[in-house]
Structures are given as structure tokens and as C-alpha cells.
């Protein structure tokens with residue numbers, strides 16, 4: 001039985017970081033605490049599009065992390081969600097929120 005704890009801690013740290021990033025981006029988009037400087041406001045607006053796409057990928061990552069945490073709780077974390085084969089620990093260390101083995105990732109995620 002492999003030790004889930006380091007993966008769980010890693011995922012929880014990632015989750016905290018991404019949650020923080022999403023709320024920071026939200027604030028930026030709403031221009032909370034915006035400076036009174038007009039030139040700066042204009043360039044802040046130009047950044048909105050970039051921020052929104054960043055926010056989008058962060059939300060996507062958050063979904064994947066929550067999914068991985070659920071898989072830890074249900075004991076499925078080390079198994080591929082497609083074929084049920086074990087996912088190598090080295091892969092999970094690199095991509096702690098992955099849900100598939102290398103073969104299935106190549107088949108389904110491209």
C-alpha cells in the first residue's frame with residue numbers, strides 16, 4: 001500500500017495556491033483598489049483578457065485538483081481512471097492531479 005499522505009499534502013498546497021490566485025485575479029478584473037491614475041487604468045483594462053484566460057485555466061486546474069483529492073479519499077488515486085492500471089509514482093509526483101496512466105493520457109488527452 002503506497003503512502004497517500006505526501007500526495008494529499010501536495011494537492012492541498014496546490015489547491016490553496018490556486019484558490020488564492022483565482023481570488024487575486026477576480027479582484028484584478030473587478031479593479032478593486034484601482035489607482036486614480038488614468039493611464040494605469042487603461043493598461044489595466046488591456047490586461048483583462050489575459051487575466052480572464054488565466055482565471056479560466058486556474059479554475060480548470062482547481063477542478064482537477066478537487067477530483068484528485070476525491071480519488072485519494074476513495075482509494076483510486078494510484079489507478080488510471082480509464083484502464084485501471086497503476087499510475088507510476090514518478091508520474092504522480094510530476095503531475096499530482098493526473099487521473100490517467102501515460103498510455104491513456106496519450107490516447108484520451110490529445
Ligand SMILES: [Zn+2]
Pocket residue numbers: 080081082083084085100101102103104105
Ligand atoms: Zn490507463
